[in-house]
Amino acid sequence: MLKRVGETPPLPSVPIAEAGFPAPFASSLEYSVPARGGWTIVHVGMLIPEAHEIFVCASACLRGVVLSAAEMDLMDRFSTVSIEEHNVLEGDMEALIVEGVADILQRLPKLPPAVLVYSSCIHHFVGCDLALCYDMLRKRFPGVDFTDCYMTPTMRKSGLTPDQIMRRQLYSLLRPLPKDPRACAVIGNCFSLDESSDLVRMIRSAGFTLYQLPDMKTYAEYLETAKSSFCISTQSVARAGGDALEQRLGVRHLYLPVSYSSEEIRRNKAELARALGIDPPEDAGEEAAVAAALDRARETLGDTPVVIDYTFTPRPLGLARLLWEHGFRVTRLYLDSFSPEEREDLAWLREHAPAIEVCPTVSPVMRKARRGSPEKVLAIGQKAAYLSDTGYFVDLVENGGLYGFDGMRKLADLIEDAYLHEKDTETLIQRKGWGCESCI
């Protein structure tokens, strides 16, 4: 096995007080940290029960998605149509999609109820008439619901990102249904919110039916989501999906983001209470429990440096602020850009913790920079664990199912546990799609 050799460049970090907003680092070549827990568009699409994914791309693009499905042991729900040079030259992209998808569907043991057809950058560059393709497929397979999905990373800075689009398209197959005034949905998350989380407890106690895609087992169950009288998104990447549902099906959309601020959580809960038609719950006991759990964790960690990466939570600055306020020694944040939602937390950290380092994850220099530290480090997130070369880390992506005061209390427990019990970082972080089935 190769060993690290040669000179070690300095870490390309900046103190948070000097970090530019929203991009603290200039864009350049990009490195890929071997932490694979983040979900791909394959993983997200597979949330629709019984749906079949068909990717139409060049083999370089197919390679990663095919093996994502294979590692999930879901090749029976996954197919491909490869684009070759002659398709580009002959301009038969539409025929390739229609005939390729049709051929696959005819050869499957049985027709799936829904098919997600993923186009790629190349279709958009050649001006492929995708609408025509979907129309033709719908006519040829009237019993199958088709939706358009996208693997278009070249367009990632041109409007919605592929991830945002994917989470929007997750609900594009829903058809109008009579509304159930006592039903709602939490949408766009890879993980269902914990039953004990503040939101779910409120929804259950109000006697509402709750739809969460990761819990669903059948396509029929998925379609019932359209009965929801309102839907909730809890992270910015899912917001466009909620807006689309409101526009298309009249399902009112509430954006109640994951937060580490007691004030924002209380605000979110009050908004949910209004939608549920109940009084806002009393939070005093919960807030005290959070404070106690954080104090306990801080006592255990002592002066241990804490590092956080952006894959752990959509609000890494909010989390850093929470921990700093509770006396943790947060030393470094691994992220490549700041979310506009975190402006206020950034300002707070600049003022109160100006020396916290902000470190990129994709900078090529990170490939050569020294990982690790002479002292024990507690990492929150997989990328932070790799880049700080520690086995003491909280292994979670996208905040898992944590939400509200309950989520903060559980997070404090996870931090304490991570500090006390070393993990096999190399094995854990290389598995794709945290929480999914993995052959690795």
Added chain:
Amino acid sequence: MRQARTVLSTYSADTFGVCSALYELGGMIVMHDASGCNSTYSTHDEPRWYHSDAMVFISGLTEIEAIMGDDEKLIGDILETVDALHPAFTAIAGTPIPMMTGFDFDSVAREIEERSGIPCFGFPTNGMRSYLCGASEALDAFARRMTVDVPAKRKNAVNLLGVTPLDFSVNGTAESMRAILRENGYEVTGCWSMGSSLEDLRRAGEAEVNLVASGVGMKAAKYLKSRFGTPYVVGAMTGKPMTEQILRALKQTLADGKDRVAFCGGRPDPGFCIIGEGVVSRSLASAVALERGVLPRVIDPFEALPELEGILSPSDVRASGEEEIQKICRDAGTVVADPLYRPILPKSCRFVPMPHEAFSGRIWRRQIPDFTKIEIKGMVEE
């Protein structure tokens, strides 16, 4: 339809072949791509990624840069990174969108070379061909550009060509091949390209003979023959009898200077199929023939590269479509292939799993054998 696959995986692409072939040589390889290629390559096709600091990156191409033809952004980013990381050379490998926009790899490589003062390679890969093309082009380009004139050949010196993890993984095959050569009196000048340094490879001309272990090494072998007059032997060490066959071929070639393929014939058995890369699969088939007298049929799923003409035997076939392979294997009694082929093969056939990193990635990496230790008796029915 040949291009439609209901359950089959896809082989690693040309872009990744370039990266794999040049990975250990101290250069900086940039995939000119938006996003995704780097994580795909480093997750599924590069078992050395976690513990090494080899420089493989993506350019982060955006829609606006592609449409406006903003090559200066890429050039500037590469030059800036060269300044920070000091690679021995740079290389740019293409993906579908640069192909669409007509990106001029040669000119950009020349400009980067001029401005950085270190060699730069431009590989017009497009992500639509197999790793075999990319890795083969990369080793050939390296041979043309980086090898140096040597004062003399070294006695019994040999280069191992076409050894990448995509075909041999990291379970000891490369080391075993070197050890076997050493034990038999050879000095391994360079292994192209696992476990050897840039300098080792540059002295390739010192070798008296080259051993081509996979199709990836063939083009470079032909070039090294034309430049240094080094003859070559083709064959992978797939088990003891085949290894002995290769050692005999090397000896003969050292004596008469003639190129050789170390494969052997036998009674063709179309009911015994081996699916995989041509040279490795022909070596496996030869190993079976040496022990049992029957010659399995090789199904080569790759494009026909000119330098590999004549590698397959008359009873072998080239086929990449799912239905085509299904049809060929319809009556097969035994199939040796990557486990991801299993769903399209007849239930009744005896399936011998031979995981191939370039097909199933890391899924069965632990089960990929040291090829030199393969026991043929485990592959054939008793």
